[in-house]
Amino acid sequence: MRRKTGQLLSIEVQILQVAAEQRRVRDGEFYGFELAKLLADHDESRALTAHGTLYKALGRLHDGGLLEARWEDAETALAEGRPRRRLYSITGRGAQALATAVADRHQEQRASRRVGLEPS
Numbered sequence: 001m002r003r004k005t006g007q008l009l010s011i012e013v014q015i016l017q018v019a020a021e022q023r024r025v026r027d028g029e030f031y032g033f034e035l036a037k038l039l040a041d042h043d044e045s046r047a048l049t050a051h052g053t054l055y056k057a058l059g060r061l062h063d064g065g066l067l068e069a070r071w072e073d074a075e076t077a078l079a080e081g082r083p084r085r086r087l088y089s090i091t092g093r094g095a096q097a098l099a100t101a102v103a104d105r106h107q108e109q110r111a112s113r114r115v116g117l118e119p120s
Contacts, residue, residue, distance in 0.1 A: 008101045011057045012066075014039055016098040019067065019090035031072075031085035032058065058088060066094030 008016070018038045022030050030038070036054055061067040067088045077084040090098075 008097060009057065011053065012061055013098065013101045013105075014042065015054075015057055015061060016066065016090060016094055016101070018042070019088065020095060020098055023090055028089045029087040030089075031087055035088070061094065062088070066091055066097050 015035065018035060019028070019030065022028050022038075032051065032055060035058075036051065039054075058067065058069075062069050068091055069086055069088050072085045072087050074084055
């Protein structure tokens with residue numbers, strides 16, 4: 001099944017939801033492994049999202065202008081004895097795409113409930 005141009009995949013919507021939440025609760029930036037843990041926390045029954053899938057989705061969202069990305073300061077990573085992290089944050093365009101996706105999902109749910117209530 002091919003998706004329509006501009007339509008977000010479920011994983012992309014989930015990433016944007018976490019990104020929007022991170023904007024509200026702290027500086028708004030997150031990195032890939034942290035995101036995987038946050039996604040797992042949102043849906044405790046699911047295992048950690050496969051990193052290949054996650055990073056491909058992050059790349060698509062970044063390429064589409066829905067996420068901004070930057071490398072953290074090398075000195076910070078060195079001081080903590082780890083590789084640098086790529087930090088992501090949601091853009092205004094990403095917030096709008098998320099709002100549209102959520103509204104579309106609600107509209108589809110309402111429509112499917114109406115269909116289910118109609119007598120056959």
